[in-house]
Amino acid sequence: MNARTARQVLRAYRPSGEDDDEREVVAALKIAAKTPALEADFRNQLAFDRLLAQTLETALPEEMAASFEEVARRLEGKRSRKFTFRDPAMLAVGLAFLMLVGLLAWIFLGKMGSFAGMQEAIELAQQGDKAGPAQFQPIETKAAALTDWFVVQDFDGFVVPRGMESAPVLGARTFKYDDMPVAVAAIAKPKSLWYVFEANPFGISLSPGEWKIVEYGQQNKRALGVTQVGAMAFVIVLREGGKADLQKYLDSLSHTP
Amino acid sequence: MADRDAWEHPLYRFAHLLLRDREAARKAVLETLEAGVKKRPPHIDPERLIMLQFRDVRRRALKSQSGIPAAPTPKGELPADAEMAARGADAEKLESVLYALPEPGRTAYALLLLDALESEWIAKMLGLAQAEFAEVVQGARLAVHQALTSRVEAAP
Numbered sequence: 001m002n003a004r005t006a007r008q009v010l011r012a013y014r015p016s017g018e019d020d021d022e023r024e025v026v027a028a029l030k031i032a033a034k035t036p037a038l039e040a041d042f043r044n045q046l047a048f049d050r051l052l053a054q055t056l057e058t059a060l061p062e063e064m065a066a067s068f069e070e071v072a073r074r075l076e077g078k079r080s081r082k083f084t085f086r087d088p089a090m091l092a093v094g095l096a097f098l099m100l101v102g103l104l105a106w107i108f109l110g111k112m113g114s115f116a117g118m119q120e121a122i123e124l125a126q127q128g129d130k131a132g133p134a135q136f137q138p139i140e141t142k143a144a145a146l147t148d149w150f151v152v153q154d155f156d157g158f159v160v161p162r163g164m165e166s167a168p169v170l171g172a173r174t175f176k177y178d179d180m181p182v183a184v185a186a187i188a189k190p191k192s193l194w195y196v197f198e199a200n201p202f203g204i205s206l207s208p209g210e211w212k213i214v215e216y217g218q219q220n221k222r223a224l225g226v227t228q229v230g231a232m233a234f235v236i237v238l239r240e241g242g243k244a245d246l247q248k249y250l251d252s253l254s255h256t257p
Numbered sequence: 258m259a260d261r262d263a264w265e266h267p268l269y270r271f272a273h274l275l276l277r278d279r280e281a282a283r284k285a286v287l288e289t290l291e292a293g294v295k296k297r298p299p300h301i302d303p304e305r306l307i308m309l310q311f312r313d314v315r316r317r318a319l320k321s322q323s324g325i326p327a328a329p330t331p332k333g334e335l336p337a338d339a340e341m342a343a344r345g346a347d348a349e350k351l352e353s354v355l356y357a358l359p360e361p362g363r364t365a366y367a368l369l370l371l372d373a374l375e376s377e378w379i380a381k382m383l384g385l386a387q388a389e390f391a392e393v394v395q396g397a398r399l400a401v402h403q404a405l406t407s408r409v410e411a412a413p
Contacts, residue, residue, distance in 0.1 A: 011391040011398075012380075016372040041334045048335055048402065051343035053370045055351050056274075060266055064283060068265040071290035075297060075306070147384060148360050152319050156312065157384040230386065 003038055006031035010042045015049035117204030117233065121195075121226045122216045124177045124202070125237045128184055128195055129222070136171030136186050143167040143194070146185055150174065155183045158196050159229040163253030167194075190249050191239040199233035211250055215243050225250060264307050265290065267373035268314060274367045275318035277356050289313040308378045315364055315382075330362065330396035331403060342405040354404040361385065362397030369394060 001009075006028035019025045032039045060068070139149060144165035150158040155174050160167070168188040175182055182197040199205065206212065206228040213225045223238045223246040238246050265286065272282035289310055297306065346354070355367055361383045368379045380390035 008388055008391040011395045012369070012376040012387070014369055014372055014376060018372060019376070040337070044335050044337055044339055045398065048339040048343045048398070049370060051340060052346065052351060052401070053372065055343075055346055055348050056270065056370055058270070058348065060269060064269070065263070065266065068269060068286060068290065069263065071287065071294065072263070072265040075290055075293045075310075076303070148319060151316055154316070159384055230384070232384075 001027045001031055003031055003035050006035070007038055007041070010038070010045070013042070013046070013049075015046060015053045117199070117202045118212060118214060118226065120202040121204065121233065121235050122214065122224060124182060124197070125193070125195060125222075125224055125235055126216070127177055128175065128182065128193060129237065131173065131175070131184070133171070133186075136173045136184075138171045139169055141169050143169055143185060143187065145169075146172055146183075150183045153183075155181050157198070157230075157232050158183045158185075159232050159234065160194065160196075161227055161229055161234055161253070190241070190245075193237045193239065195235040195237070196232050199228050199231060202233060204228060204233040213243055213246055213250075264310075264373065267368075267371040268310055270371055271311060271364075271367060271373060272314045272318060274352055274355050274371075275315065275363070276321065277352065281321070285314050285317045289317065304375070304378060308374055308382050311368065311374060312382045319360070330359070330393075331399035332396065333399065335399065335402055339402050342402055346405050350405070351401075354401050357404070358397050358400055362393050362400065365390060365393045366397035366401065 001024070009024050009028035010032060013019055013025065013028075020029075032042050059065075139146070141149075142165065143160045146169060147158045149172060150156075153174050167190075169185050170188050171186045173184050175184065177197070178201075180197055180201055182195055185194045185196075187194055204226065206226065209227070211225050211227045213223065215221045215223050221242065223241060223243045225236045225246050227234050236246070238249075268289070269282055269286045272285045273279060276282045276285065292313065293306070293310055355363060358366070365379055365383060365385075368374055369376065373379075374382070376390065376394075377387070380387055383390065383393075385393060
């Protein structure tokens with residue numbers, strides 16, 4: 001860990017000290033101890049945060065606390081047999097299963113010359129393409145600012161790859177594809193639709209920064225690019241232009257996801 | 258009764274910070290918990306279960322607020338005398354400053370101060386990578402300091 005990463009870790013440090021045993025925090029504190037400027041900034045931050053945390057500490061009225069506790073206990077108590085992936089038997093079965101799946105995927109994908117989720121991404125985009133402008137809620141903002149708008153629409157995890165955060169948005173909507181929620185943003189420049197959804201259920205697994213690009217459609221060919229940001233799949237479909245234009249746009253981005 | 262971590266207390270404090278209304282916060286927490294009881298998946302990590310309650314409370318709070326808050330995020334480090342601004346803040350003042358912060362900084366910093374969830378879970382809840390989360394927290398921290406300082410200076 002270098003000083004920059006240590007600073008990053010310490011910025012997210014909980015003032016209660018609950019994180020003190022975390023491996024990353026231990027390493028960051030060691031770096032800080034050797035870096036006077038970082039140590040001073042961290043001590044200053046800690047003193048500030050601790051005072052604010054103390055100021056926020058208030059006891060709940062007894063009656064309110066009791067009513068919350070009653071429901072919280074019901075919520076916690078609904079547990080069935082605890083299932084843990086740390087169980088050695090489960091781990092062995094899981095690993096064997098993953099190896100089998102990996103082997104099969106390697107064989108099939110090698111023959112297909114593609115990746116598992118591409119067909120799903122195309123079909124999802126084809127369904128999304130059918131939406132008219134009236135189905136979008138007009139919003140004028142930047143792409144990165146849509147995350148909370150989608151939270152309000154009951155969609156969590158809207159993300160865009162690095163470098164695409166400031167793209168101007170014209171509208172947004174959500175829809176379901178195979179019962180899975182999909183967030184869609186209509187972007188003014190480049191004129192495109194952006195789809196975000198959970199990658200795993202659609203078999204999409206791409207390395208950070210990796211893009212797969214295809215063209216689909218018979219008469220109106222459209223260029224589609226897929227990447228993955230964390231647990232979410234991100235699909236861009238150009239409304240104008242082909243694969244080369246999409247590649248050019250992606251190359252123009254200063255950062256990779 | 259002391260055998261459990263009463264995470265529902267910070268849940269309420271979090272709701273109150275987002276809503277600035279005791280009754281609305283109480284209602285949001287109870288509705289969240291009741292909904293959680295109904296739709297709780299059978300096998301779920303307890304920490305994830307708690308994170309989902311915070312996420313649900315946040316969603317309810319954001320739904321009741323119009324617009325997408327946006328403001329320039331300050332960057333850099335706290336000044337060396339930042340502690341003084343924190344000493345001068347009472348709960349009412351601090352809550353109003355936190356309430357006025359743009360999202361997701363408001364949620365990120367509030368949950369860190371409330372010691373409600375591990376930072377990793379807060380980042381997951383907000384869909385942020387750890388590096389982005391650290392930046393968001395720092396931006397919110399600096400914004401709180403700025404607001405507290407300007408209030409202290411403006412005070413007679």
